[in-house]
Amino acid sequence: MIDNRSGKGLSFVRRIYLPRTIGLGIGLFSVMAAVAPLQPPTWVWVLMLLNGLAWPHLAYQWARRSAQPYSAEQRNLMLDSLCGGFWAAAMHFNPLPCVTILSMMTMNNVAAGGKRLVIRGLLAQLAGMLLATSLLGTGLQLQPTALQVYACLPMLTLYPLALGWVCYQLAIKLAEHKRRLSALSRTDSLTGLLNHGSWKDLLLLRFQACRQQHTPAVIALIDIDHFKTINDTFGHVVGDCVLRQLSHDLRRNLREDDLAGRYGGDEFCLILPDTDLGQACLVMERLREQVGGYRNPQLPTLRISLSIGLSAYGPALASPEHWLDDADKALYAAKHQGRNQVNFTHGEAAALKLAYPD
Structure with missing residues (x-):
């Protein structure tokens, strides 16, 4: 009025x-x-x-x-x-x-x-x-x-x-x-990161840029392990604090051009331009260890861990949806294999082994 x-x-x-x-x-x-x-x-x-x-x-x-x-x-x-x-x-x-x-x-x-x-x-x-x-x-x-x-x-x-x-x-x-x-209209009110729709729009733009300019990029899907248990045990206020803490850690670990969003619920999404799978894996491992080391003196039993799925852009990808689906499959594999880890598809694992031999 x-x-x-x-x-x-x-x-x-x-x-x-x-x-x-x-x-x-x-x-x-x-x-x-x-x-x-x-x-x-x-x-x-x-x-x-x-x-x-x-x-x-x-x-x-x-x-x-x-x-x-x-x-x-x-x-x-x-x-x-x-x-x-x-x-x-x-x-x-x-x-x-x-x-x-x-x-x-x-x-x-x-x-x-x-x-x-x-x-x-x-x-x-x-x-x-x-x-x-x-x-x-x-x-x-x-x-x-x-x-x-x-x-x-x-x-x-x-x-x-x-x-x-x-x-x-x-x-x-x-x-x-x-x-x-x-x-x-483009940000998530709780975390301040990009919301689902805005991140998907930028994913399409990044996919087109990779295809036209032949530049590397990696997308990551991040899931907070057992987030429902955190909410049920400590309450939704603590759950919201966990989401904000993860968004804060993402900003600290990412570059200015990296794009972080909240995909929905306890799931986050990243676009890492000009990055290969090995570099992305190192960044995500550092993030996972940092979040895993978080301790709250008022909640000594609270533990946070992340399951992360990675997918690098490849010319064989038909669409941004296929690219995202590969990252989703890698995330599912990380959760299926015990959680608290970074994972990627089998084809990308082979490529990574060739690029970064033991």
Whole structure:
């Protein structure tokens, strides 16, 4: 919901404050120059000064302290439009200052609320004009003086700059929010690693790169041994801590270009580019030993071990799914042969023996 005390409502109020302060402050000169030749009563001058100098700050405090800041600020924008229409009629529709004031307020409504707020603003301006004509009478002042032209110049130059700066800052914030949302959509909330879908997408890209550029790469599937027993014995809070600990160890052991993800549950997945099977095996053995040596003084009986399946890219692989399936078979073999070990398929074992003879 937009109307809230700590989120978008207050942000909206703060965003409007600067353009209103600058716009009404410099717009005061335009109105004074246009109204002065008409010799209005004293109360008009007092109202003019209050509207130009005091109202921006009163409006800000009024909306900021409101239970619904967003709605309160929209009300303030309608009062701005009402006053704009009032001053347009009070200056007897002097073309240059009148168009300057009303167009700048309409620009503000467009930036703040789009079409709906523009329509409401136009109705408020019309109401302001009717109010002014009923109090001050009607008339037309169609020839602006040189003083009135010069008085409008600050409004025509400074106010668009202020509004543009606010819109630029908003665009920067939106881009940052978009970047954060994109990152959140690609990561696992518990571990901070890539989620299943994002990792699979990157696996496809790596597979295509290996095929086109003939570069080596290894994928690894990692399973925490007896993770269900850990959850059942120590509770799910400890289980989550184990998952976070493994993700932390992965970051410590991997290079910047290596891609780690949470495949699901207690299973993790890695893409190790520009790596052969022997190098991957050494890295995974180091990880397995590091995790196996983890001890928690508060849980002395807690032990963590890993079963790891490796699969190196080969030109015979028909698809990323086949590559992943080979790693899954190697993981299954590691678990079937007693767990707490690194394993790979028979064909890769032979290739490894040739590359790294005893």
